[in-house]
Amino acid sequence: MTVGPLTVTDLVVEFVHDGYAIRPLDGLSFEAQAGELVVLLGPSGCGKTTLLSCLGGILTPTSGTIRLGEVDVTAMRGKQLDAYRRDDIGFVFQAFNLIPSLTARENIAVPLTLTGHDRKASFARADELLEQVGLAERAHHLPSKLSGGQMQRVAVARGLGHNPPLLLADEPTANLDHIQAEAIIRLLQSLRDDGRMIVVSTHDARLVPIADRIVQMVPPDQHEERPTHDVTFGAGESIFEQGDPADLVYVIKSGDVEVIRVLADGGEELLTKLGPDQYFGELGPFLGFPRSASVRAHSDVVLTAYSPRVFREKVLHKT
Amino acid sequence: MILLTFRDLVYRKTRFIVVTILAAVVFALLFVMTGLVNQFNLEPAEAVDQFGADAWVLPEGVSAPFTSVSVMPAAALDTVDAPTKAPVVITRSSVAQGDLPEEVVLIGFESDGLGAPQVVEGRVPAAEGEVALDRTLDIGVGEDVTVAGTPFTVVGLTEATTVLAGIPFAYLRLPEAQMLAFTSTDVISSVLVAGAVGSLPGGLVSLTSDNVVSQTLQPLEGAIASIDLVRVLLWIVAAIIVGAVVYLSALDRQRDFAVLKAVGASNGSLLGSLALQAVLIALGAVALAAIIQIFLAPQFPLPVTVPTGAFWQLPLLAVVMALAAGAIGMRKVLRSDPSQAFAGAA
Numbered sequence: 001m002t003v004g005p006l007t008v009t010d011l012v013v014e015f016v017h018d019g020y021a022i023r024p025l026d027g028l029s030f031e032a033q034a035g036e037l038v039v040l041l042g043p044s045g046c047g048k049t050t051l052l053s054c055l056g057g058i059l060t061p062t063s064g065t066i067r068l069g070e071v072d073v074t075a076m077r078g079k080q081l082d083a084y085r086r087d088d089i090g091f092v093f094q095a096f097n098l099i100p101s102l103t104a105r106e107n108i109a110v111p112l113t114l115t116g117h118d119r120k121a122s123f124a125r126a127d128e129l130l131e132q133v134g135l136a137e138r139a140h141h142l143p144s145k146l147s148g149g150q151m152q153r154v155a156v157a158r159g160l161g162h163n164p165p166l167l168l169a170d171e172p173t174a175n176l177d178h179i180q181a182e183a184i185i186r187l188l189q190s191l192r193d194d195g196r197m198i199v200v201s202t203h204d205a206r207l208v209p210i211a212d213r214i215v216q217m218v219p220p221d222q223h224e225e226r227p228t229h230d231v232t233f234g235a236g237e238s239i240f241e242q243g244d245p246a247d248l249v250y251v252i253k254s255g256d257v258e259v260i261r262v263l264a265d266g267g268e269e270l271l272t273k274l275g276p277d278q279y280f281g282e283l284g285p286f287l288g289f290p291r292s293a294s295v296r297a298h299s300d301v302v303l304t305a306y307s308p309r310v311f312r313e314k315v316l317h318k319t
Numbered sequence: 320m321i322l323l324t325f326r327d328l329v330y331r332k333t334r335f336i337v338v339t340i341l342a343a344v345v346f347a348l349l350f351v352m353t354g355l356v357n358q359f360n361l362e363p364a365e366a367v368d369q370f371g372a373d374a375w376v377l378p379e380g381v382s383a384p385f386t387s388v389s390v391m392p393a394a395a396l397d398t399v400d401a402p403t404k405a406p407v408v409i410t411r412s413s414v415a416q417g418d419l420p421e422e423v424v425l426i427g428f429e430s431d432g433l434g435a436p437q438v439v440e441g442r443v444p445a446a447e448g449e450v451a452l453d454r455t456l457d458i459g460v461g462e463d464v465t466v467a468g469t470p471f472t473v474v475g476l477t478e479a480t481t482v483l484a485g486i487p488f489a490y491l492r493l494p495e496a497q498m499l500a501f502t503s504t505d506v507i508s509s510v511l512v513a514g515a516v517g518s519l520p521g522g523l524v525s526l527t528s529d530n531v532v533s534q535t536l537q538p539l540e541g542a543i544a545s546i547d548l549v550r551v552l553l554w555i556v557a558a559i560i561v562g563a564v565v566y567l568s569a570l571d572r573q574r575d576f577a578v579l580k581a582v583g584a585s586n587g588s589l590l591g592s593l594a595l596q597a598v599l600i601a602l603g604a605v606a607l608a609a610i611i612q613i614f615l616a617p618q619f620p621l622p623v624t625v626p627t628g629a630f631w632q633l634p635l636l637a638v639v640m641a642l643a644a645g646a647i648g649m650r651k652v653l654r655s656d657p658s659q660a661f662a663g664a665a
Contacts, residue, residue: 049661058581058658085657086583093660099575101330102323110323114584158582170661 003088003165004069006032006055006197011064013050016264023243024050025061026290030215032199034165037192037210040201042217043288048201049094051217052168055199056089057081068166086115090159092169096151098143104154105130105139112161122161129157133187149180156187167191169200173207185210218288226307228314233297242294246284249311252276255301260294273298282311320588324595331568338564339603345557346608347615349633352550354616354623359543361624363535365479366488367528370407370434372511375526376519383526383534384409385424385482389508390501391523399510400517405432406507408496412467414450414489416458423456423489424482425466427496433511436490441475444492451475453487455622466491467499482535484542485621554640557604562644565597569648576652577659589652594642601641605634 013025024047032038040048053059054066057073066073068088076084085091098107105126112122130136133153143151152172159167172188173181181204189210192198200207208214230253233239239250242262252274259271259280271293274280284291285308306315328335363385376399381389389409396406408427413420428434435443436451441460444451450471452458462473466489480488497504516525526534569576576589609630616623 053658053661056581058661082583082585085581091578091581091660093578093581097574097578097660099323099578101326106322106326111579111582111584114320114323114579114588115582161582 003034003197005034005067006038006166006199007065007067008051008055009065009067011051011054011066012062013047013054013059014062019263019265020242020261020269021264022292023290025054025064026243028064028215028217030213032197032213034197035192035195036197036212037188038197038199038213038215039207039211040199040215040217041203041208043203045289046217048203048217049170052170052199052201055166056091056168057084087162088164088166090162090164090167092152092155092159092167092172094171094174096143096148096155098151098154098158100143103140103142104135104146104150107143107154108158108161111158115162117162125161126157129160130154132160133157134183147180148176149183152176152180152184153187156184156191160191165196167196167198169198171202171204172200173202173204178206181206226305228304228306228310230302230304232300232302235297235299237297239295239297239301239303240281240291242291244291246281246289246291247307248305249279249282249285249308249315250295250303250305251279251311251315253302253304256298257301257303258296258298260296261292262294268294279311279315282308286312320592320595324592324599327568327572327592328596328599331571334564334567335600338560339600339607342557342560342600342604343607343611345553345560346605346633346637347611349550349553349557350608350612350625350629351616351619351623352546352553353629353633354612354625355619355621356543356546356550357626357629358622358624359484359539360536362479362484362622363482363532366482367532367535369437369477369480370511370528371513372433372528373514374401374512374516375528375531376404376510376512376516376523377508377526379522379524381524382537383531384509385531385535386538390506391508391510393497393505393507395520395523396507396510398520399512399523400519401510401512401514403433403513405429405434405511406493407434407509407511408493408500409508410496410500411486412489412499414452414456414458414487415465416462421456421487423452423466423487425496425500426488426490427493427500427507428490429493433513436475436477436480436488438475439478441473444474444490447492447495448472449474449492451477451490453477453480453489455481455485455487456489469495469499481622484539554636557637558640558644561597561600561604561641562647564600565593565641565645565648566651567648568596569593569651573651573655574659576655577657580655581657581660586653590649593649593652594645597641597645597648598638601637602634605637608633 009029011025011028014021014023042048054061102110108126108129109122113119130139135153172184188198254276256273256275258273261269261271280295377389378391381387410425412423412425414423438451448471450473452473454476458473460473464471494504
């Protein structure tokens with residue numbers, strides 16, 4: 001079951017949405033070893049699920065590489081990816097995603113039979129896993145008769161059906177109260193101790209203390225306390241580009257700027273023009289999102305750059 | 320795959336039961352329509368067969384004895400060169416018991432000759448004032464009726480002696496039929512011949528029994544074509560019902576399919592599950608329809624004879640139809656993206 005290291009290098013995923021390109025992952029790199037519990041930490045929309053999809057061979061990245069041991073996952077296509085998912089990857093989906101018509105036992109066994117495993121052996125494996133996750137007595141219950149925590153444990157057991165070396169779990173403690181979440185955390189710990197690599201996406205800080213490795217999906221806020229300062233840009237000069245990490249908020253002292261959306265085909269769409277005393281770029285730093293548009297100086301401009309906290313206190317609260 | 324299919328059928332049982340019943344009603348109508356068309360095709364063949372003739376001699380220009388008025392001199396019988404022959408009268412008339420006359424085809428036959436009725440109850444009319452009737456008139460042996468206003472007693476009953484979608488035969492001895500039809504014993508409608516017809520005088524033609532059958536069927540061709548059209552429409556309705564439920568099922572299970580794809584299940588196994596569901600619904604509906612038609616067929620005013628072949632052809636066609644109708648739903652499975660499994664709660 002033990003697998004070689006997981007190496008993610010310069011991973012980029014770009015989607016086209018409503019005509020413009022967005023990059024939930026932009027040059028991500030990290031490494032993890034077998035037997036580690038890796039926590040992908042970040043707010044909603046920061047690309048955690050996209051990364052899990054790439055790791056699981058469900059989504060092909062725009063560029064960059066993912067290697068699991070000697071295997072280049074990003075070079076695989078079609079049936080190779082099917083086999084990779086079938087043999088090497090276990091999935092635990094957010095919201096459990098159990099099949100509502102199947103009992104707990106069947107939810108674990110049926111995916112195994114559908115991927116070519118012997119029927120009898122699949123059900124024996126399901127019984128063994130239900131025992132392991134402490135749900136043997138609920139084996140014949142439909143998901144609708146299980147609590148959230150129990151459903152998540154069945155989902156984990158399903159992910160372990162074919163004994164994969166890499167288990168990918170998407171928000172496994174979301175929607176669970178602290179008692180149920182604790183049971184799942186304990187379960188993940190025990191699975192990690194078996195030598196399995198576990199990659200968990202979460203924005204739940206309760207998972208941080210048990211993590212062997214934390215991948216910050218959004219760079220930590222290093223600009224909170226940057227001093228307020230003026231900056232100048234010449235006409236046509238870029239102030240920031242769409243997709244850049246968001247750090248500062250700008251208030252225009254003089255001159256005009258253009259807010260532009262860069263389209264997927266390379267074209268540009270003018271969203272608005274802003275002039276003196278107007279501000280821009282505030283949502284990205286507040287929410288931890290990258291810039292959603294580019295801003296360019298239309299004439300020579302003088303801007304005051306604020307950290308988000310100072311901007312909130314001195315500008316927003318004053319108006 | 321079988322377990323997945325079966326469990327889903329149980330899980331959404333209300334929907335599947337309703338759909339199966341709906342489809343079964345449609346299939347039952349298809350059975351009945353098939354039975355009607357079959358009966359239309361069988362009816363003239365069975366009726367003509369009972370005359371025991373190989374050929375029918377008719378005046379030139381008469382298309383067939385049951386579909387046009389045929390009149391020829393009784394003396395023409397002697398001019399027909401054939402080893403066994405018999406005169407016959409065929410004309411439209413009515414039989415009444417009480418105030419409600421019913422249309423019949425009056426057959427005048429020569430005793431012990433070709434064209435004599437093959438009674439299944441009672442006996443062949445042998446004396447004046449006796450008649451044999453087809454069973455569908457629902458008049459028993461010994462009862463009194465009037466034929467074209469003249470009183471008769473029913474002495475025998477026949478079966479499968481109707482033409483033109485259920486018009487029954489009434490058999491009289493030849494002279495009485497001649498008098499009722501033509502008020503003369505010098506006139507007949509046709510000469511029935513067993514064996515080959517030799518030479519014929521001018522003005523007479525010979526038709527084979529097969530010719531008579533196909534000519535008798537001709538007036539019903541419009542009705543048969545209309546029923547065939549209804550059958551096509553019923554197949555379309557059945558396809559829409561089965562297709563819609565398979566599509567809905569595919570929609571409901573899109574997340575399930577995404578999850579199963581994400582864990583490595585092949586398109587084939589998932590398509591198989593949906594296809595099996597469509598086939599089971601279709602077969603269940605056909606089985607139920609086979610029972611419904613037993614009760615439905617007698618309610619039709621015309622005899623309905625469902626051919627045995629329909630009981631295996633219909634399920635076979637239903638399976639093909641279900642797979643075709645389910646194709647849109649199955650395409651949904653093919654297109655379901657495993658990354659949807661990562662999406663939040665539905």
